Amino acid sequence: MENSENTVIRKMICIMCPASCHLEITEKGKEGEYLVTGNRCPGGKNYALNEMRDPKRIVTAVVASDSTKIPCIPVKTDLPLQMDLIRGLLQKLFSMKIHVPVQCGDVLIKNYKDTGVSVVITRSVEE
Amino acid sequence: MNILYYDCAVIGAGAAGLCAGARTAEKGLKTIIIDRESHPGGVLLQCIHNGFGLHYFKEQLTGPEYAGRVTANALASGAVLMMDSTVTEIRENGKEKLLTVYSGKDGVTLIHTKSVILAMGCRERCRGNLGIPGDRVAGIYTAGAAQKLLNMQGVLPGRTAVIAGSGDIGLIMARRLSWCGVDVKLVTEIMPYPAGLSRNIAQCLEDFNIPLRLSTSLTGIYGKDRVEYVTVAPIIDGKADHSKEEKIFCDTVLFSVGLIPENELSRSCGIKLHPVTNGPVTDSNSMTGIPGIFACGNVLHVHDLVDFVSREAETAADNCVQYIAGMDKEETENNIFPVSPEGDLRYCLPCSCKKGKDVCFYMRSSAVRRKARLTVSCSNTLLAEKILNYVKPAEMISLTLEGEKLCSFVPGSKISVTLSPVEE
Ligand SMILES: Cc1cc2nc3c(=O)[nH]c(=O)nc-3n(C[C@H](O)[C@H](O)[C@H](O)COP(=O)(O)OP(=O)(O)OC[C@H]3O[C@@H](n4cnc5c(N)ncnc54)[C@H](O)[C@@H]3O)c2cc1C
Ligand code: SF4
Numbered sequence: 001m002e003n004s005e006n007t008v009i010r011k012m013i014c015i016m017c018p019a020s021c022h023l024e025i026t027e028k029g030k031e032g033e034y035l036v037t038g039n040r041c042p043g044g045k046n047y048a049l050n051e052m053r054d055p056k057r058i059v060t061a062v063v064a065s066d067s068t069k070i071p072c073i074p075v076k077t078d079l080p081l082q083m084d085l086i087r088g089l090l091q092k093l094f095s096m097k098i099h100v101p102v103q104c105g106d107v108l109i110k111n112y113k114d115t116g117v118s119v120v121i122t123r124s125v126e127e
Numbered sequence: 128m129n130i131l132y133y134d135c136a137v138i139g140a141g142a143a144g145l146c147a148g149a150r151t152a153e154k155g156l157k158t159i160i161i162d163r164e165s166h167p168g169g170v171l172l173q174c175i176h177n178g179f180g181l182h183y184f185k186e187q188l189t190g191p192e193y194a195g196r197v198t199a200n201a202l203a204s205g206a207v208l209m210m211d212s213t214v215t216e217i218r219e220n221g222k223e224k225l226l227t228v229y230s231g232k233d234g235v236t237l238i239h240t241k242s243v244i245l246a247m248g249c250r251e252r253c254r255g256n257l258g259i260p261g262d263r264v265a266g267i268y269t270a271g272a273a274q275k276l277l278n279m280q281g282v283l284p285g286r287t288a289v290i291a292g293s294g295d296i297g298l299i300m301a302r303r304l305s306w307c308g309v310d311v312k313l314v315t316e317i318m319p320y321p322a323g324l325s326r327n328i329a330q331c332l333e334d335f336n337i338p339l340r341l342s343t344s345l346t347g348i349y350g351k352d353r354v355e356y357v358t359v360a361p362i363i364d365g366k367a368d369h370s371k372e373e374k375i376f377c378d379t380v381l382f383s384v385g386l387i388p389e390n391e392l393s394r395s396c397g398i399k400l401h402p403v404t405n406g407p408v409t410d411s412n413s414m415t416g417i418p419g420i421f422a423c424g425n426v427l428h429v430h431d432l433v434d435f436v437s438r439e440a441e442t443a444a445d446n447c448v449q450y451i452a453g454m455d456k457e458e459t460e461n462n463i464f465p466v467s468p469e470g471d472l473r474y475c476l477p478c479s480c481k482k483g484k485d486v487c488f489y490m491r492s493s494a495v496r497r498k499a500r501l502t503v504s505c506s507n508t509l510l511a512e513k514i515l516n517y518v519k520p521a522e523m524i525s526l527t528l529e530g531e532k533l534c535s536f537v538p539g540s541k542i543s544v545t546l547s548p549v550e551e
Contacts (some may be wrong), residue, residue: 013326013329014326015327015330016327017181017326018324018326018431018432018522019327020324020325020329020522022325022517026226039406046185057330057334058177058187059306061178061306062173062175062278064281069165069281071279071280071281072174072280072281074189074190074191076175076177076189083334086306090307104191104192104195111386121194122175122191122192123172123194124195
């Protein structure tokens with residue numbers, strides 16, 4: 001078909017920065033090759049291609065602590081994690097307890113399930 | 128009673144107060160930052176999600192990380208942090224100001240200061256402000272209160288939730304609750320467009336298949352002791368159509384219906400407030416109607432990006448430093464240009480500007496536009512122009528005007544800042 005090359009197969013909003021660009025993805029001839037438009041910077045193209053192949057997200061949560069002042073300590077993944085692994089990671093975090101003192105940037109879980117993604121602490125808590 | 132003397136007293140140790148106080152202290156003003164909470168950081172501490180600081184720190188940070196960095200900067204600058212202390216009154220005493228501060232530990236402290244920077248942030252609108260009928264039951268929260276409960280205390284507000292209003296806090300909470308296993312059934316929005324950032328619609332609702340119903344009103348909340356169900360109805364011709372009302376079962380309702388700058392203190396000392404922003408009216412020196420009192424951050428107008436808060440705070444701090452340096456000199460020349468928001472603009476700050484001084488305008492649109500033109504003009508002469516894509520009320524717009532562009536105009540002339548749609 002002549003015009004199938006130009007059909008937009010998916011629309012999405014880039015979440016990489018607050019500009020929230022409206023991206024349009026078109027199939028480029030061969031299957032699995034895409035053309036991205038609407039992005040204001042190269043980050044948007046990468047985001048769209050990742051979304052088409054293997055969507056990932058940064059995960060944030062709080063973990064219980066033994067601090068007398070701050071009962072919950074915030075954490076995040078240092079890199080985006082595959083979406084289907086998020087629930088499992090959250091389950092694990094819910095069952096943990098952090099011993100203070102901790103520094104912002106301390107690693108709580110290193111290389112989760114061999115993904116290369118680690119969980120780090122995002123708030124320093126002294127006592 | 129304790130008595131303290133400072134050049135600059137900053138009220139509030141959120142992003143705005145910490146950035147402003149760090150700057151005034153760095154520039155040599157003896158500075159104190161006062162906050163009623165035990166830990167500095169303000170609302171950032173409960174915003175554990177990431178998406179902060181891309182402009183200011185050139186990195187995606189979480190709220191607590193951003194708070195940690197600006198707190199460290201403030202401490203390194205030599206500013207004094209006074210926590211667990213509430214400012215209850217501001218008074219003018221000749222050219223200086225007197226602050227009454229109350230703390231459980233030290234009782235009443237009187238602070239004599241040459242200048243004040245208001246950085247009290249904002250608070251959430253609640254159900255009472257909206258007048259929704261139904262039963263008085265447990266399980267009703269503002270989105271921010273639920274966020275604080277969950278992220279600071281680790282307490283889950285419920286099992287099944289409906290969120291009224293599509294503000295960013297509500298959207299962020301939809302994701303947060305879903306990740307905690309709560310079934311978020313629906314987000315309703317009375318306007319025909321979402322109130323929050325597009326990226327939050329994508330990553331907080333679409334990722335979890337949470338429906339967003341626009342032009343829809345929450346018409347009632349019912350239950351015995353705890354919320355059992357809510358009713359929602361589409362809005363037709365500006366009114367909820369009760370004939371199409373629908374029941375949705377849930378045990379929790381979150382309201383995310385906007386924020387109001389926290390200005391009881393400003394009002395009580397006679398600072399004039401802006402009818403649209405609910406924050407103080409400021410000039411291009413970030414100064415309120417009372418000389419020596421400045422304002423920045425959410426107390427001035429509600430921000431969606433903390434990066435803008437930090438930048439606005441530093442500008443206010445620089446202006447405060449200049450004010451103190453020139454305190455003995457009276458401004459002789461009349462050099463004020465009133466600023467008027469026009470076209471699609473809901474408001475534009477500051478409300479006036481001066482020649483010879485660069486000014487960054489912050490504004491919000493009242494309409495959703497695919498493409499729009501923003502112009503600044505004076506006496507029919509175009510001074511600055513910018514083309515914008517996807518303009519919406521949820522996203523703040525900023526534009527800098529170089530002060531020298533005003534040199535050939537007569538003070539008193541109106542500066543028009545205009546947002547108009549571009550047809551494609
Ligand atoms: C829930 C939520 C989510 C957000 N998400 C994002 C995001 O993803 N990305 C982003 O860039 N921005 C986000 N923002 C916006 C940004 O974080 C805020 O606009 C910014 O942090 C506000 O800073 P502030 O200092 O003006 O106010 P606050 O942080 O509210 O600080 C005000 C401080 O003043 C103190 N105070 C008030 N009155 C008194 C008094 N009388 N005496 C003593 N102390 C007083 C309060 O205790 C408080 O600590 C979000 C905002 C909210 C509310
Ligand atoms: S495409 Fe670039 S500018 Fe646009 S939202 Fe994504 S990261 Fe931001």
